[in-house]
Amino acid sequence: MSKTMAILKDNLWTNNPIFIQILGICSTLAVTNNLRNTAIMTLGVALTTAFSSLTLSAMKDLIPRKVRMIIQVLVISFYVIIIDILLRAYLPEVSKQLGPYVGLIITNCIIMGRAEAFAQASKPLLSWWDGLTSGLGYMAVLMGIAVVRELLGFGTLFGIKIMPEAFVPWTIMIMAPSAFFLVAMVMWWAKSMQAGRKPEAKPATPGQQATAAAAPTTTAKA
Amino acid sequence: MPPLINPITLFFASIFTSNILLTNFLGMCSFISISKDWKSSFGLGMAVTVVLTITAAVSWLVLRFVLVPFGMEYLSFIIFIIVIAAVVQILEMVIDRASPALYLSLGIFLPLITVNCAILGAILFMQIRSYNFIQAITFGAGSGLGWWLAIMLLAAIRERTEKNPVPAGLKGPGITMITIGFMAMAFIGFSGMIAVQ
Numbered sequence: 001m002s003k004t005m006a007i008l009k010d011n012l013w014t015n016n017p018i019f020i021q022i023l024g025i026c027s028t029l030a031v032t033n034n035l036r037n038t039a040i041m042t043l044g045v046a047l048t049t050a051f052s053s054l055t056l057s058a059m060k061d062l063i064p065r066k067v068r069m070i071i072q073v074l075v076i077s078f079y080v081i082i083i084d085i086l087l088r089a090y091l092p093e094v095s096k097q098l099g100p101y102v103g104l105i106i107t108n109c110i111i112m113g114r115a116e117a118f119a120q121a122s123k124p125l126l127s128w129w130d131g132l133t134s135g136l137g138y139m140a141v142l143m144g145i146a147v148v149r150e151l152l153g154f155g156t157l158f159g160i161k162i163m164p165e166a167f168v169p170w171t172i173m174i175m176a177p178s179a180f181f182l183v184a185m186v187m188w189w190a191k192s193m194q195a196g197r198k199p200e201a202k203p204a205t206p207g208q209q210a211t212a213a214a215a216p217t218t219t220a221k222a
Numbered sequence: 223m224p225p226l227i228n229p230i231t232l233f234f235a236s237i238f239t240s241n242i243l244l245t246n247f248l249g250m251c252s253f254i255s256i257s258k259d260w261k262s263s264f265g266l267g268m269a270v271t272v273v274l275t276i277t278a279a280v281s282w283l284v285l286r287f288v289l290v291p292f293g294m295e296y297l298s299f300i301i302f303i304i305v306i307a308a309v310v311q312i313l314e315m316v317i318d319r320a321s322p323a324l325y326l327s328l329g330i331f332l333p334l335i336t337v338n339c340a341i342l343g344a345i346l347f348m349q350i351r352s353y354n355f356i357q358a359i360t361f362g363a364g365s366g367l368g369w370w371l372a373i374m375l376l377a378a379i380r381e382r383t384e385k386n387p388v389p390a391g392l393k394g395p396g397i398t399m400i401t402i403g404f405m406a407m408a409f410i411g412f413s414g415m416i417a418v419q
Contacts, residue, residue, distance in 0.1 A: 022254055022395045026339035029247040069336070070307055077300040085296065100346030103299045107339040109251045175410060176245045180403030184396045192391035 004129055011133035017110045018141040018183070019190040024110035028142055029179045031101055035158050038146035039139075040087070040094055041101060046135020048079045049111045053131030057119035072115050073106065080105045110134055145182045149173045229360040232353075236364030238412040242340050243372040244405055249340030253373055254398055262331075263377035267370030269331040271363065274341055277309045278362025281345045282355055302345050307336050340369050375405060 017023045028045065031037040052075050056063075063071050084102045087095040095102065105111070114134050119127040150156060153173030155163035172178050227235075242248050249270070256266050281302050289295055314332045318325045335341060344365045348358050379401055388397045 023251060026248055026250045026343075029250070070304075073303050073307070073337070074300060077303055081296065081299055084299070099350055100343060103302075103346045104248070104339055104343050106299055106303060107337050107342050109337065112337060172407075175406075176247065177403040177406040177410070179247070180399045180406060184392065184399035184403065187396040187399065188389065188391040190391075191396065192389075195390060 003126070007126070007130050008133045011130065012137040012140065013190075014194070016137045016141065016190065017113070017134055018138055019187040021110075021113065023113050024108040024138060025183065026104065026108065028101070028108070028138075029145075029183070030176075031098060032142055032146040032179055033149045033153055033174050034097070035143070035146045035150045037094060037098055038142055040091070041098060041105075042135070042139035042142050044080075044083045044087075044102065045105055045108055045110065046132055046139055048076060048083065048105055048108075049114055049131035049135045050128050051079050051131070052076045052111055053114050053119040054124050054128040056115045057122055057127035058124040060120060069112075072112055076111050076115075077106050110138060141183075141186055144186065145179065148182055149178060153178075227357065229356050232357055233360040233364040236361050237368040237371065238409065241368040241372060241409050242344060242365040243369050244402070244409045246343060248343035249338050249369055252334055252338055253369075253376070253402075254395055257373055257376045257380055257398070260374075260377045260381055263373045264370075265327050266331045266334070267366075267373045269328050269335055270338060270340060270369050271366030272328075273306070273310060273313065273332070273335050274344055274366035274369075275359060275363040276313070277306050277341055278345060278348060278358045279355070280309055281305050282348065282353070282358040285349060286355075298349065302342060303336075306341055306345075310336050340365065372405065376401060379405075 011017070015021060018025065024045070028038070028041050031041050052072070055075050056072060080103065083105070084095070087098070087102060111131075114127075114131050118130045122130070147157065150173075151162060152170045155161060155167050155169055170178075236242065240246070243250070243253060252266065256262050284301060284305055285298065289298055289301060294301070310332050314325075317328060317332075344362055348361055353361055376398070380398065383397070383401070392400070
């Protein structure tokens, strides 16, 4: 129990994929000017991470080390294709708006990062939990960014008008630069918060050690 | 999408007005970690350009002559990933044989490229906008060059601003993101020139 909680806290806050590991910004930042699309995309990322970690951890003894990378990519693509087909069947309009970005979940660095850093050396169910919480940490940050961008850029939230009539939309919030600035703001806030709390040092959990050791290599690989 | 865009227009549009990195956020991970160093940035940018041009051509052929005739479009993600991995692998071997000097400067970046979002992203854009063969190649080359340009500019800026006093929480990736944001704003200035999306 304590281990699952430790993983949850680690992935949501201490080792958050976005503001600490800086992984996986690529595929999703582009859709953060629309809250609904962001929710669906990040949910897709979270589910893909969870289930590919589960699968890869379950079959880790069967995979030869040399072809590990390509097998990981194939497993990830398998789940992404399922998500793509589901979206096309049940939410055709969203699928059209997301365009190529659904496919780009495959190259999202978080998924491979978790597969390499955690699923490689852990039990399947724990890996599933780790993947899911990583995805949730990712989701939390991007949803926050999407709220700001949609609210200020269109005056709406989930397409429902929030701002008063007199509100003039900030065009910059719809365009690319605002996403970069907002990510920087989140990083700034999170790092300052964490720096303020440094003194209460705790023993690192195995998950933390694994990610800390693997983080530089996964960043470089991605 | 209008299917007939002049390839030259498309080439410049994909470098400047719809820069794959600054407007579509593709290839961010390696962009941030590598751009610390000017020389590596040059190598990685060049490798991305070469791989992107070749994979765009190869995946167009695969899409046109294998996936569409056999009705296997639903497998396109997996096939494209395999094409990218195969091209990277072959290119690595060819460069190793042909020019060891080039291999030393480019070779170490090639494995990184398989999971670079910019490559797969450009190929998926190419599929969705149904480009023809010439357009696919120019789009691939233009996107690669755009990526190279962006990483070179960022590396140069980072070299200059490295010693600047920055609030502790913003050090490293934070200030880099802000720099990229300003670059993206500057690139928006190009958008009036060519209208291709």
